[in-house]
Amino acid sequence: MRRDELLDAAEELLRDQGSDALTLAAVAERAGVSKGGLLYHYGSKDALIKGMVERLIEDFDDLMAAEPGETYTERYLGATLTAIRSGRLRRYAVVTGASGNLFLLAPLRDAMARWHREGLDQEPDPLASQIVRLACEGLWDVASHDPELNSDEELQALEARLKALLEPPS
Incomplete structure (x- = not known):
């Protein structure tokens, strides 16, 4: 899974459901990866937002x-x-x-x-x-x-x- 696909999933989640819905588990699910796969690229929610x-x-x-x-x-x-x-x-x-x-x-x-x-x-x-x-x-x-x-x-x-x-x- 590429970083851009993870960022796309996070942005879609924010657009569709707002900031309360932005969790690592929700982003991983939307991107179709394990939470560990997401954490490999972005070690925290702050790192994801920074990205x-x-x-x-x-x-x-x-x-x-x-x-x-x-x-x-x-x-x-x-x-x-x-x-x-x-x-x-x-x-x-x-x-x-x-x-x-x-x-x-x-x-x-x-x-x-x-x-x-x-x-x-x-x-x-x-x-x-x-x-x-x-x-x-x-x-x-x-x-x-x-x-x-x-x-x-x-x-x-x-x-x-x-x-x-x-x-x-x-």
């Missing part, structure tokens, strides 16, 4: 690196919409699992600070860039709760409007 947090950060960083765009905020918008369209909406489940443990949430808080601060001083309009990044957070959060809310056409319209905000003032 989910690390994967979430790595996944978004990878999306950011892969997205074309001239500015950091253009890449941020593209990465967010790629995550939404592909169903890579792990953030809600991960935060739910880590809630109540500031130590486990610290890497995610650090990544969020980095994602929201990086490159702002190099943007044509830093305030517009900050607005777009915050709008991305809202889109991601809402899509985590209701993935069917926006059709692809609606997401395209939102993307176009947000990109228009990033155009340098005339």
